[in-house]
Amino acid sequence: MADMSEFVDISPFNDEEAAAALHKIAGSKYIAQASKFVFPEEDASYLGNIISGINTVEEFQTLVMQKIITRVLGTTAHTFSYDGISNILNSKGKFLAMSNHRDIILDPAIVQLVLFNNGIPLTEICVGSNLISNELIEALIRSNRMIKVVRGISARELYICSQLLSRYIRLKITSGESSVWLAQRQGRTKNGLDMTEQGLLKMLDMSGTSDFKTNFEELNIIPLSISYEYEPCDIAKAREMLISRTQKYVKAPNEDTMSILTGIMQQKGNIHLNIGKPLAPEELAAAALCDKNDRYQAIRHAVDMRIIDGYKLFKNAFVAYDLQFKTNRFKDRYTQEDRDAFIDYMNNQLAKVEPELNHDDLRDIFLGIYCNPIVSKELFGFEV
Numbered sequence: 001m002a003d004m005s006e007f008v009d010i011s012p013f014n015d016e017e018a019a020a021a022l023h024k025i026a027g028s029k030y031i032a033q034a035s036k037f038v039f040p041e042e043d044a045s046y047l048g049n050i051i052s053g054i055n056t057v058e059e060f061q062t063l064v065m066q067k068i069i070t071r072v073l074g075t076t077a078h079t080f081s082y083d084g085i086s087n088i089l090n091s092k093g094k095f096l097a098m099s100n101h102r103d104i105i106l107d108p109a110i111v112q113l114v115l116f117n118n119g120i121p122l123t124e125i126c127v128g129s130n131l132i133s134n135e136l137i138e139a140l141i142r143s144n145r146m147i148k149v150v151r152g153i154s155a156r157e158l159y160i161c162s163q164l165l166s167r168y169i170r171l172k173i174t175s176g177e178s179s180v181w182l183a184q185r186q187g188r189t190k191n192g193l194d195m196t197e198q199g200l201l202k203m204l205d206m207s208g209t210s211d212f213k214t215n216f217e218e219l220n221i222i223p224l225s226i227s228y229e230y231e232p233c234d235i236a237k238a239r240e241m242l243i244s245r246t247q248k249y250v251k252a253p254n255e256d257t258m259s260i261l262t263g264i265m266q267q268k269g270n271i272h273l274n275i276g277k278p279l280a281p282e283e284l285a286a287a288a289l290c291d292k293n294d295r296y297q298a299i300r301h302a303v304d305m306r307i308i309d310g311y312k313l314f315k316n317a318f319v320a321y322d323l324q325f326k327t328n329r330f331k332d333r334y335t336q337e338d339r340d341a342f343i344d345y346m347n348n349q350l351a352k353v354e355p356e357l358n359h360d361d362l363r364d365i366f367l368g369i370y371c372n373p374i375v376s377k378e379l380f381g382f383e384v
Contacts, residue, residue, distance in 0.1 A: 013143050
C-alpha cells in the first residue's frame with residue numbers, strides 16, 4: 001500500500017477515525033430529524049442507533065448512505081435512470097470520474113449509488129473545505145470517503161495545496177487503491193453551462209512524472225453528466241448570479257448548509273446520469289501535440305463534448321427555451337399543460353426573492369439555467 005502520511009489533512013477518515021466521529025454525533029438532534037425523513041416508520045432514534053454501532057467506512061456507506069440516497073430519490077424524484085455503466089465495467093483499473101456539477105451532495109451521492117448497485121467499488125469524492133462548517137458535517141462527509149479540497153486561501157497556499165491534491169488523486173488511482181470523483185469546475189454550475197475549468201486540468205497534470213500523454217492516460221478520465229428536470233437550488237443560483245453582476249456576492253451564514261438541505265429535500269422531477277466513454281489514448285496523443293495551453297484546451301474540449309452530449313433534456317428545458325427566446329420552436333416537445341406548469345413553478349420561485357431586485361433580469365437568468373443546455377448542445381453540434 002502506498003505511503004499516504006503526507007495527505008492526512010485532506011484524506012477521508014479511516015475506519016477508526018470514522019467510527020469515533022460518527023459515534024460522537026449519533027445523538028445529535030439533526031440525526032434524529034434525518035431519521036424521521038429516511039426511516040419514517042421507525043422511532044426517531046433509529047438512525048442514531050445505527051450510527052452508534054458503525055465501525056467501518058464501508059458499514060457507514062452500506063447501512064446508512066445508500067439507504068439515505070435511495071430514500072431521497074424515492075421521495076423527491078419522479079424517475080431516476082442512468083446509462084453507460086459498461087464504460088466503467090469495461091474500464092481497466094481505477095478511474096477519475098470527472099462530472100458536471102449541479103448539486104453539492106447529490107451529484108456524487110447518486111454516482112455512488114449506481115456504483116454500489118452494480119457491484120463496483122465506490123469512489124473517493126473531492127469536496128470543498130467550505131462545506132465542512134461544523135463537527136456534524138465533517139463527521140458525515142469525511143466518513144463518506146470525501147477528500148478535502150482547501151478553499152479560501154492565498155494564491156501561494158493554493159498552489160501548494162493543489163500540488164498536494166494532485167499527488168493524492170494520482171496516487172490513489174495509479175496505486176489501484178481507489179477511484180476518485182471530481183467536479184469539472186470549482187463550485188456548482190449556476191448558469192446551466194457545463195464547462196470544464198482549464199485550471200483543474202493543470203492541477204491534475206502537476207503530479208505527472210512522465211510525458212503529457214502518459215500523465216493523463218494513467219488517470220483514466222471518465223466524464224459523467226447528471227441532469228435534473230428541476231434544477232436543485234435554481235432560484236438561489238439565479239439570485240446569486242443577479243447580485244454578482246453589480247457587486248461581490250457574500251454568502252450568508254450557513255448558506256452552504258442550507259443549499260445542501262434544499263438540494264436534498266426539494267422535488268427534482270426526473271433525474272438521469274450518463275457515464276461517458278473514457279478519454280482515449282489517441283485523443284490524449286493528439287492533445288500532446290498541441291502547444292502549451294492548447295493541450296489542456298484539447299482535453300477540456302473532449303471532456304465537455306461527452307458531458308454536453310450526455311446531458312438529458314427534459315420538457316422544462318424546451319419550455320424555458322421558447323419562453324426565453326420568444327419562439328414556438330420546440331412546441332412539439334411539450335404540451336400546453338407542461339408550459340403552464342413550468343410558468344407557475346417559475347413564478348412561485350421568483351416570488352421567493354426580495355422585491356427590490358430586478359425580477360425581469362432574474363427571470364432571464366432563471367430561464368437560462370434551464371435552456372442553456374440546449375444552447376450548449378447546438379454550439380457543440382449535437383442534435384436536440
